[in-house]
Amino acid sequence: MKMRLVNRKAKASTRWTSLWIPVIVSCLTVTGLCWHQTPVAASTWSTRWNPKIRYLDPVALAMSPGGKRLYVVCEGLDRVLVVNTHNRQVVGMVRVGRRPEGIALSPDGKTLYVTNEWSNSVSVIDAGTLHVVRTLKTGWDPVGVTTDRAGKFLYTANTLGDDISVINLSTGQEIKRLAAGHFPEYVDLSANGKWIYVSNLLAKLAPPDDPPECEVTVVSTAKQIVTGRIMVPGVIQLRHIAQAPAQDGGYLLIPFAQPHNLVPLVRLQQGWYMSNGMAVIRPSHASEQKTRISELLLDNIDQAFANGFGAAATPDGKWALITESGANTVSVISIAKLNQVMGKIPASDPEALSHRLDTAQKLVVRRLPTGRDPTAVVVSPDGQFAYIANRTDDTVTVVNLKELKVASTVDLGGPRQITMERRGQQLFFDARFAYQGQLSCSSCHPHEGFEDGLVWSLEMPTLGRDVPENRTLLAIRGTSPFDWNGINPNIQTQDGPRTAALIFRSQGFSNAEVRELVTYIRSLKLPPNPHLAPDGKLTHSQELGKQIFFRTKTDTGKIIPLDERCYYCHSPLSHYTSRVREDVGTSTKYDTIQSWDVPQLQGVWMRAPYLHNGEAMTLEEIWTKFNPDDQHGYTSDMNKNQLNELIQFLKTL
Template sequence: MKKLKFFGIGCLACIFVGLMTIAMFSKPRPDGSKAEQYKEPEDDLYKSPIQMVISKKGRRLYVVCENNNVLQVVDTKRKKVIAEIPVGRRPYGVAFSPDEHYLYVSNRWDDTITMIDTKTLKTVRTIPCGPDPHGLVMDKQGEVLYVACLYDNYVSLISMRTFKEIKRLSTGNQPFEVALSPDGRYVYVSNQLTNPVPFRTAPITEVTIIDTRKKIVVDRRMLFSTDIAQGLSCTPDGKFVFVALESPKNLIPETQIYQGWMVTYGLAILEAKPRGRTALLLLDQMDYYYADPFQIVFTPDGRYAYVSSSAVDAVSVLDVEKIKEVLEVKEGEITASDEKLRRYARHLALSDQYVVKRIRTGYNPKGMVVSPNGRFVYVANRLSDSITIIDTRRQEAVGTIDLGGPKKITLLRRGEYLFNHSTISFQKQLSCNTCHPELHVDGLIYDIAVDGGMGGNLVDNRTMRGVAYTAPFKWTGKNPNLARQEGPRAAQLFFRSHGFEGKDRDAVVAFIESIPLPPNRCIPSSGKLTPSQQRGKAIFERAYTNDGRYIPIANRCITCHPPPYYTDRKMHDVGTKAYFDTEGDFDTPQLNNIHESYPYLHDGRCWSLEEIWTLYGTEDLHGVVNDLTKQQLNDLMEYLKTL
């Protein structure tokens, strides 16, 4: 009778949990933010310019404004916005057709390209494309548009005759920006995050090189010990490609930040030909860092390069001839020895030899363009809603174009600025955005000394998206709320002397709590789960194994990961403690958009969801899965991707 009674209670619990799940899943998926709690009318009106192009005659700038989803047209002579064209949600990249008759704008949250007639300034077509489109560029013939699709790690080739995808080319991890060689022969693709690497191994980002004639990948240039590779550009002579990136030291104890040696920022300089050599030079100085480099542009004669550093509100001016001297370039080839190149990649004093000026800009400088005559550089200041004009002869800012955003600085806008600025970190070394690019993850693990690090208690970085309702924070659950996370803990861990305090802390917390989850592309457009996802859902919620054994409530997936955020916000020991961990209990992570947040587990040892159970869940402590067939495990993965 006792056994029967226990069985009945288990069934009732199972039914209750199942009904709760059905009810929650039938409601609109929450975005995980508290934005409505903090928003003011101005927050929807900020422009947030991020990328732009300039016409061949230099008379017009076309500026992508990601916050209010428009493309602005700016008259460079009058220094005035003359038109605004609505585009899709969260626009990012912009490119011309070769004849400048059309503009193409990538819309990240709509997975589309907006095609605009430059004469009428009207949208003439919306082109479907791959998920999360970022940078894009048209080939010289105007036949194929190359689009970096960050979400699925490929470049989509779209025919301009049919406006349909004709091919996909695999890239590295999170393709971000694209550049066409001056002769049109190659497309170069920067990839934001490190490729999967063995556990406790330095990160490796990739530059993917595509042959536009054969439409194939002809080289994958590996950039060792680098991450967050975003902007890239070809020198006007086509011999080199410059890539803006960071060089993290995440595998050494985090105490090194006190000596200014946790992360550095610089440029990868690639011989443009396939299988050419690569060098890394730093932008930083001994006592000041130029955090979060974003974009690179060259003057038409190739003499100077300009690099925007988003976290310090500055543009660095580089003498390209001096760089060639340092690298001993001869006939378009880097001839400096391997030993020298290894030393240069860590040489903080070397930048004095080739950086000729640091120019102040508005807040959070991002995309840049150079006027066709080479006289001016235009810099998009994302959090100032303005464009800084730099005179290339005087190498100084000579004007500003107001893009018309609100002048009031709201709580959320202030928090966004602080999140993206290195103002309180030691020697301006890093911002929150440094480790959370695009409010997400950098794909790295860290040795946090204050948490028992020095080789132990390694931790995986976690996303900022949709975390408002998922306290406590940190894998150890030590921070009960974001105020502590961004205040005392941030001071102790990252900023050396103090964290965000008072109103600044309130603003940062409000901003983080307002960050929504992006669209989940794994949810079918119909809203109905696929057969595989439905089977996976049943496994996620099941109470019995394949052979009829009862699964205790505490060991079911849905118990620790209940909707809508799929975390019970408690600590659990699921058998993942490693030899270097001092404790085995870890905070239960939220599962929303989990497929975008690799690597997995508290120490980032898994690069796929499947590895969590096939390699590190063999004792059925992290849910009961050992009875599952390969197909059932695949079904479970497919369902998890929809959360």
Template structure:
């Protein structure tokens, strides 16, 4: 049992630390807002007449308008916030989501460049979809895990609860369903199954159907449907998290996949690997079907390439294996396909594209446009003929020398740093170095004792690193990760750049706050946080005092071991909790897994006090 004899002094430290935290990160968030010198293109969109390409410049705070025939920049429309997605309203107007914690939905008049806000207060809004038939708009309120249904004027009609972090959505051509992809799995990490999900929303009733993807599916990035509305395709990482991280060969740790969904039948057809036996296809992102329906194209953000897949051949193979017929040496039944690195052999071409950060893509005619996030350009690939090839590129601005932070961010997302390009750092730490929700059995603290992935936010400011503190600091952890997770030897400059990127990360304000402020419950919870002893360990501006404690959460061989006190900053974003992800919620941490009050004095708290404490912690 911990002692709390220094409580009055700790209360003073707590309040001072809170003031420092609010002041420091409030300024940091303000400084990060606005346009940067880099464009960071994503979220490509083509006009209905295919004459105009729209590009969201996600750190340039602008919408680039490009002529598809000349491949030249027509104009750039300035936006009040950095854009996160776009959809076509009509021949002259776009719907654009923008901003982060106080996100907005914008209406953009392309001809006049007039921009007006039709809704605000969403938390990291993404994936706008326009439903002309019902005169509705659908927007993913990402960190509130919901789809917001609005009128065309922005008036909120309904909120539809979905799974964790909806990040991409597409409506079927007949307007019957919305297919929603979610970045992260939702639930505890210490069981036999954990995967992100796809949700189908019936747009008449707004009822939902949740589809489970194969075990380990995470980092879902994009979704598209074919012209018939029969099949949807979702890109994602397929993690082999139940294996110890002893090697990378043949996709031992992470593989990269596209899942095929039969939308009318509301079922997963199968999941197909995009990797080859000795060459990964890391971090699949954008996905699209060409106008004729013959090719499925996937952008690979980690390997700077696109996959061009013969769609008829793909579905023939899937139908054959579903019927129990042998397709490859591995796949003679459907359940083997997600483990078959040769399933696409002969039916897919990999096309290298110059630049770095191949994220979004869109197809018009026989041309694929690919957004190269880190090199601020659009690459164009010609699909005509039997051998697709890159035929040009458009720089979106002047060449700007990369800052150390930007270079480190690029390295963090670049699988060329990894043996056989199976994964990048972002494969396990997606969304700016945060979490994948999974447990991994790294060998730095033994074997057979998996740990939940930690957010890298504030990792350099809160040593030591790792749950058991086995790395003295984050600098040591970065270098060990390159050697023992990427299985590579890299120049010191690469690791130093990644350090600079991670140090530059800033927390996002919690969606549990109201207009940026603590709710009444959270204000009461702040008092409970102090009086229950939470501040004994979670003190100071980073809500950790940097020591390790045995709070009774160690199991088996780790029983009695001391665990590093994690920061609580942005803890609302990092579920599940505890070192092995056994706690689905903060309440579970405080009550269910708090034996003998070793993790704070909560056993005598009323239900209301527990709820208030949870509200406060989730507001940090």
């Protein structure tokens, strides 16, 4: 489908708006038939073509080598838009796979590679004709993508596979998968073309009372193997990677969140929930030299800039830009000042500034407003402009880098109508509702509703006790009550007064906003399950596991008491949860209660760690380590094969 120029679109839009009511009233059938024939304006077409409004949700950007074209990946619409950077108009688009998330250009700029997170594929697009010329298979849920310098191999970060696909572009075949960290999301080719850096969103799985540690995976493009794993201590949610200055020997700048999850969250003065900043990494690829890792906070003392996301640097090495999706800002950082700050960090103590809130004022020269939920940022090849994708208002902010101010905002032509769900999405990413703007819902539920894999010492009445593991927001409709202690009967309670009092420490959302937020949260879906065949048929092992899940007798024929059967608590009739609290013998001396809300099992394959306190790092551990008395289902008679089969079935849910 080709785009038309905006002035034509605007006319069409006006014409349509003025006509649609009488047309529908008088000749609904004819109009319906005509829908597929009529040219459509960008500002309205999505509302017309789809029974449900679909927003664009721009999340990734790339520029053509000459800087004339800006490619905008729209995850909400499964399309890539093309923006003419001269007149800043949308001039084309191409449909790709489901939920596109990342984009890369071939070195000659003639080919686009777009990852399709929910199709497990890459769309290969002719940049001239905007046609998909082929589709390449990848690992699970790819996001970040890059080619090597020669354009012969493609690398994708597969978020749910915890790995990196290496694809031979001449054959189109995936030749290998490399182990990454936990939830690898973004990739960047080093300035010298020798390395590919992969940032991982989630912390390495570890015992719940261990401080989090997040990985930057280093891949050699020559050997096509992982040659390094740079562990950034105390942080999660490493996002986009910028190299500054963009030459060999520069720094990697990667936005992060620094969670303070292991201490009771009652002390504002000691950092409270989380700090926001960036990792500054000088990688060393020689074994005798140590990679230098520092962490610098970009929050001010009295104002946080939550959810650092995009990162880019100007070609002249003067500025670095970090978008803050929770603050709706972009911070402009002086690289010269960054070098000064880095020069003062003693080599013996690279983390000297990791927790200091006076660093930002030394580095950040400007905080510029963006649209809602700014994600990716790119800089034009001439260094004149930066472009920022604003996910939840379907715009691109253009920053004049000479004057360091916003030059304009490009309307990508998303639906004008703002639904309750859309408003809820905007609220979900907005940190301004929290005290000093420190966090938003998405801070602890990154990647639109996932859990962050951490335990949080949340509750005031039981200070330091009942430290629960974070839970997913995906597909939670119909699974109430909420919270591990089941105290919240519905999402409204969870996200309304409770969030205001215990999490945001603020006035919180209004009643109307809570309704909008709840509408959005209830709309969040699980990604397609790679453990399940496309036709939904179970494999032999999965079928055997299903029989174990629904069994009523032990291997020896003994009747299993009702409350020790899997399906008793995890009823398939209600999302595999009984929606009550159950004592499964997992409480510890640090807990004040014995029974816990039964979690739903859909999507359990991607929700490690497990149990209320995150003690089980794998599904196996639930039964091999934490079920000694069969309180968490009768499993003691099962052999290893049966346990493996049960787990294989659970992973299909």
